[in-house]
Amino acid sequence: PALFRRKDYRPFPWLVPEVAMDFALGLERTDVTTVLRVARNPAAEHADTIRLNGDEIEPAGVWVDDEPASDWRMDGGDLIIPLSGDAHDIRVDTVVAPSANTKLMGLYASDGMLCTQCESEGFRRITFFPDRPDVLSTYRVRMAGPKAQFPVLLCNGNLEAEGAGEGDHHFAEWHDPWPKPSYLFALVAGQLVANSDSFTTMSGREVALNIWVRDGDLPRTGHAMESLKKSMRWDEEVFGREYDLDLFNVVAVSDFNMGAMENKGLNVFNTKYVLADEDTATDGDFDGIEGVIAHEYFHNWSGNRVTCRDWFQLSLKEGFTVLRDQLFSQDMGSAPVKRIEDVRVLRGVQFPEDSGPLAHPIRPDSYKEISNFYTSTIYNKGAEVIRMMRTMAGEQRFRQGTDLYFERHDGEAATCEDFVRAMEDGAGLDLGQFRLWYEQAGTPRVIARLEHDGTTAKVHLSQEVPATPGQPHKRPMPIPLKLALFDRDTYERGEEQLVVLDEAQKTIAFGGFAETPVLSINRGFSAPVTIAREASRDDLVFLAARDDDPFARYEALQELVVRQLKDAVEGKLDSEARDKGELAIGDALSAVLADGNLDDSMRGELLLLPSEGYIAETLAVADPARIHAERRGLRAVLGRMLEAEFVALHDRASAVPFSLDAEARGARKVKAQALVYLADGNPERSAEMAFAQYQGADNMTDRQSALMVLTGLDGVERTNALIDFYNRYQGNALVIDKWFALQASSMHPHCLEHVKALAGHRDFTLKNPNRVRSLYMAFAANPHAFHAADGEGYRMIANLILALDPINPQTASRFVPPLGRWRRIEPGRSALMREQLERLAAADLSRDTAEQVSRSLG
């Protein structure tokens, strides 16, 4: 397959200012007529043909300026039409089969309704078109179909006409006045009902809001609607962005490859990110909905009004929009907790990506299949890169930068370079060297050493940027580090400083310290780097107890645990050192449990042990079985050491009545944590408590956390709770997804066999991405099961990829990265992982999966 290169970008030779489409809708067959008004692009090279992209479609007729054309030809999937004049009308008819479209790209059927997914290259599966983000057009769309089957007909923009058609048919005509790229096109037709509301924008315009769902789901749309209204207000207040149509529609569909899609005026969502009530959704689900609703809404400016010139610029819209949704969620709840959660995602997913065979810069240089680049690097590291600009500029100047960016590029297809330039001009930053963050892959490593002499403390900083595929040598990056020094005796903190480490090494001196102070570094996680600091265990205990930066406090605790587990895994601990370390961690956690100044939500973060994946990431080569055993062993020790405290915490938190407010949510979080520690420390007691919690639960958060603990244990409580949960929620797809996921991510020693059996369950299907992810993604992220010593976990994932690839290549290819970690795993398992990748490489794979497999082996 072809390799697309960023440097090969050329403007499209034709402008397409207007598009008119006509859809005769049917689940089995939909007829599409598309008329493009085209004109020569004065900014591009002359061409005597036009290339219209197509994928798995054929032209049923081609007309140029109302005359049937016969001189067209196909080049692969693309349609090439000779054009001699400066402006033409091109009509192309196509026929598509939505029910047969299992890839869920283009026009497809889901639960009897029709819907579309066009980003990034799905529009070409509906009609022939220059399917690239720099071709912007206004769209006029007529859609018609049987009224009983498709009573609701939706498209982008404003509804201009609707009425009865022939026989039992009806029609609707939509017009979107905002020029947009084809990837933002959307159409939905089906039996839907709406939760309707309205929003008055800052300039006083009334916007009708609808969240469209299946009939029975209406009672679970309230949170999504509230989230939408909050997002609209927040974007006005914080970024000065106002909504620009009279209508904003959101549709929930149950078959969807990703989380949601920001189509202009018609967002399409995975039901998972719309539907919630306390009986069926956890607190985490509620947060997910708020964040994703905000994210898609914010795209209306960062993505739609200003779009991307080409897909290499994907992080321009995704990184920026993730930052915007993160800041929004920080403002809606606890900012420090949200920051810790975001960093956990970054470290759990992006750092491994950045240190593995799939590492790429946030602005990649090449790709074979763009769908493979909707990565944590593009999204989460992209957000961190813009966050660093904000940290360096300060909030106010950052806003001046974003204002200038929107003003300069409104209605355009822009580049990452345009964003950086707007930041330089608007925020007054010099980002010359900072551009390296767009070019270089890999997570920089900062080494910090503190030296004390007389009354001066010197912080010696140095950096290393690791080699990544295709980038053996790196230049030093500008790394903004917030740091502070604490007086060891008085506990007083010196002023926080922002130091930009922009060379290989730098030393910063601080006066006025009679004794060696304690260094707090990368406060607030000011830069997406790893830190190696020469801090003693006492220093970490000090920071874990009193650092006033919540992230730094969390970080100190994490480091304390990571060091202990690393040493244990590497066999460096004799029994005395082990005991000492466990005691220090136990004391630190005990202090967290007793600290009356902490809210429970933050307490829950501090209690969370670093994940097995994160510990593995700190080791050059990891033995997953040893990491698992040591981590669980430590949790068992802590569970026993602090048993009384955890039981008391569970009792106290259980007395808080259900509500969605922060206090009650915090209580549910620590309640779950207490059970998890007790499950390893005293399994019988934990099983009893968990079963009681399960039975008494009046909300999904408590029910799920209890079931999670029970699923990892053996006994009749486990069996009974799983049966009860299934029976109670049978027919509710999103909750049955949880039922699958809980078992696939369980600590049970027979988890792998359970997953095998669940794959044959009558509710399991490869056709629904949520269901596939709930079973197999949960499994692949469950180290003790996935890394079974005989390689059975790897074989199972490879089998899944082979079975899923012909059905849904986008979803299949997302299962390759877990196998791609083979270089960082101990030799026995590493060989078994590689064996499965080679087995995949020998198969006839989609472009998506083939690219990921070959990069993973490469």
Ligand code: HT7
């Ligand atoms: N911009 C959206 C990306 C997306 C997508 C990409 C490929 C295939 C299917 C997809 N569905 C949605 C989502 C977002 O980041 O907002």
Ligand code: ZN
């Ligand atoms: Zn997005």
